Amino acid sequence: MAAGAASGGSSQSDTYKEARGWLLLPAWAVLGVFVLAPVLMMLVYSFLTKEFRGGVIWEFSLGAYDQFFCNRGLFGDEPCSIEWTYINIFWRSIWQAGAATILSLVIGFPTAYFIATRPEKIRPLWVFMITIPYWVNLLIRTVSMKFMLRDQGPLNDFLISTGLIDSPIHIINTNFAVQLGLFYSYLPFMVLPIYASVERYNFNLSEAAADLYASKWVTARRILLPAVKPGVIAGCVLVFVPSLGSFLAPDLLGGAKNFMIGSLIEEQFKGNAGNWPFGAAASMVLLTMVLILLVVFARQQARAEKAQ
Amino acid sequence: MSTRKYDIKSLPGFLPITILCLVVLYAPLVVVTLYSFNDSTSITIWEGVSLRWYADVFNGPESTKFKIAAWNSFSIAIIAATCATTIATLAATAMIRGGRFRLRTVSFGLISLPLMVPEIVTAVATLIFFNSIGFTRGYTTILVAHIAFCIPFAYMPISARMQGIEDTYEQAALDLYASKRQAFTKILLPLMMPGIISGFLLAFIISLDDFIITNFVKGAGVETLPTAIFGSVKQGIKPNIMAISTMLLALSVLMVTISYFVSKKDNTK
Numbered sequence: 303m304a305a306g307a308a309s310g311g312s313s314q315s316d317t318y319k320e321a322r323g324w325l326l327l328p329a330w331a332v333l334g335v336f337v338l339a340p341v342l343m344m345l346v347y348s349f350l351t352k353e354f355r356g357g358v359i360w361e362f363s364l365g366a367y368d369q370f371f372c373n374r375g376l377f378g379d380e381p382c383s384i385e386w387t388y389i390n391i392f393w394r395s396i397w398q399a400g401a402a403t404i405l406s407l408v409i410g411f412p413t414a415y416f417i418a419t420r421p422e423k424i425r426p427l428w429v430f431m432i433t434i435p436y437w438v439n440l441l442i443r444t445v446s447m448k449f450m451l452r453d454q455g456p457l458n459d460f461l462i463s464t465g466l467i468d469s470p471i472h473i474i475n476t477n478f479a480v481q482l483g484l485f486y487s488y489l490p491f492m493v494l495p496i497y498a499s500v501e502r503y504n505f506n507l508s509e510a511a512a513d514l515y516a517s518k519w520v521t522a523r524r525i526l527l528p529a530v531k532p533g534v535i536a537g538c539v540l541v542f543v544p545s546l547g548s549f550l551a552p553d554l555l556g557g558a559k560n561f562m563i564g565s566l567i568e569e570q571f572k573g574n575a576g577n578w579p580f581g582a583a584a585s586m587v588l589l590t591m592v593l594i595l596l597v598v599f600a601r602q603q604a605r606a607e608k609a610q
Numbered sequence: 611m612s613t614r615k616y617d618i619k620s621l622p623g624f625l626p627i628t629i630l631c632l633v634v635l636y637a638p639l640v641v642v643t644l645y646s647f648n649d650s651t652s653i654t655i656w657e658g659v660s661l662r663w664y665a666d667v668f669n670g671p672e673s674t675k676f677k678i679a680a681w682n683s684f685s686i687a688i689i690a691a692t693c694a695t696t697i698a699t700l701a702a703t704a705m706i707r708g709g710r711f712r713l714r715t716v717s718f719g720l721i722s723l724p725l726m727v728p729e730i731v732t733a734v735a736t737l738i739f740f741n742s743i744g745f746t747r748g749y750t751t752i753l754v755a756h757i758a759f760c761i762p763f764a765y766m767p768i769s770a771r772m773q774g775i776e777d778t779y780e781q782a783a784l785d786l787y788a789s790k791r792q793a794f795t796k797i798l799l800p801l802m803m804p805g806i807i808s809g810f811l812l813a814f815i816i817s818l819d820d821f822i823i824t825n826f827v828k829g830a831g832v833e834t835l836p837t838a839i840f841g842s843v844k845q846g847i848k849p850n851i852m853a854i855s856t857m858l859l860a861l862s863v864l865m866v867t868i869s870y871f872v873s874k875k876d877n878t879k
Contacts, residue, residue, distance in 0.1 A: 315777040316709025325704035326717055328697040329761060333720050336758040340739035347738050412627035419619045430870055435635045437866040439819045441836045442855040445843055446638035454654050456641045508618045522621060547728030549822055564730045571737060571826060585734045592728055
């Protein structure tokens with residue numbers, strides 16, 4: 303018992319061992335029926351025949367995946383060559399999410415490091431300051447961003463009044479606006495894991511390196527960075543994954559030209575396209591990509607933990 | 611410790627970036643808040659301070675729509691957060707106080723499933739599910755979907771709290787002939803209260819915040835605040851939307867602040 307208490311408090315406790323089945327039943331039922339079963343049903347739908355104006359016909363078909371990956375010419379009778387339309391939308395989404403992740407890292411790492419090196423008492427307050435905006439409604443934040451970035455918006459007014467620019471710069475409806483929106487949506491996910499890993503870092507190691515005449519930057523790069531790498535990777539995954547399937551930022555800030563996966567899927571169900579099996583298939587492709595990423599990430603984190 | 615000429619911990623340029631980070635995070639929210647008090651029908655020109663757009667939200671031409679949307683949003687958030695918190699508390703008790711068991715990892719995976727699956731995929735899946743069982747979309751479908759995806763958000767602070775509480779208090783109660791049920795309701799639950807409250811508040815905010823899943827599973831004519839705001843913003847940002855946004859923003863900040871101070875409270879002492 304003492305050993306159990308030392309390694310993670312009361313996590314080994316089995317006080318309610320007999321009741322655990324009943325205690326878990328509601329969670330199993332709700333999540334099983336309303337999350338797991340729907341995902342499986344979506345998989346089934348992606349192999350059904352489309353009905354025009356939404357819905358499906360219960361007949362097996364590879365049509366949705368065929369439409370996604372295969373170009374069969376104007377009349378649909380040619381042999382399959384690679385269809386780039388949808389792959390390109392996925393590719394653009396990966397690129398946008400990647401750019402947003404790098405932007406978050408460039409701003410988020412110094413911020414997390416700065417917070418983690420403050421006196422212990424005021425650190426929670428700093429973390430709190432960073433997380434408050436995250437809890438504000440995502441839609442409202444995205445709309446606020448749209449308001450800020452308009453050609454006649456406050457940002458351009460401010461830049462003109464300081465004399466930095468003469469005429470408004472056009473940001474809204476560009477790739478950069480979407481990246482900025484995604485950055486704004488998920489920044490705390492970058493800051494928090496990096497903060498946690500820097501806080502755990504033993505600065506005596508840096509002291510030792512400095513005593514052995516390593517310069518500040520060599521110390522940071524060779525000693526600090528490898529130690530906080532798991533936190534950095536966790537932050538990147540946590541920003542990249544939700545960015546990849548995001549809908550609001552590309553829809554409100556990107557305009558029609560900057561279509562991403564989320565908009566493609568939404569259009570199949572809410573918009574004019576009305577092709578449910580295709581929407582289900584595109585969702586399956588997105589889900590598969592995310593799950594592969596998460597499995598690779600989990601393995602990498604487990605390995606890093608073992609190495610320490 | 612030897613004194614060094616420089617501080618090994620501080621890296622140059624990190625303070626300005628931190629300040630930039632805070633400016634980027636807060637500037638849009640502050641600006642929208644300021645402009646919600648603008649006495650002008652244009653969102654570009656500043657014409658002095660007024661509360662006219664707040665009055666417009668409550669009495670203006672769109673007030674009925676907003677009132678119904680607000681009622682839907684808040685009633686769904688309260689019911690969904692209550693259900694999710696109850697389910698999460700029971701599940702956390704089994705996970706943290708139930709010893710080791712075979713299905714523990716699987717259970718944990720299931721609980722965190724809504725966090726791993728992209729929101730738009732959950733939205734599509736839920737829509738397809740309700741469609742395939744022939745359930746008419748509306749208030750109930752939104753509520754059920756919200757209960758499900760709020761569970762992991764309620765679970766996280768609750769399980770973290772329970773991990774931090776030694777089971778010696780319950781063991782002591784059991785030694786004094788309390789039943790397991792009494793140990794749970796009289797000892798563990800009161801100790802857990804800060805975790806349960808912050809779990810509830812986070813679930814509440816997450817439900818109130820949700821747009822994507824709600825947008826998919828809502829039926830025609832049923833709106834929550836985010837879907838109503840989204841529909842309105844599609845035609846351009848209007849001042850009354852900024853007033854609603856500011857009110858929701860203030861509510862979120864208030865609730866997170868309460869959650870922060872409650873979770874810091876340690877009532878095992």
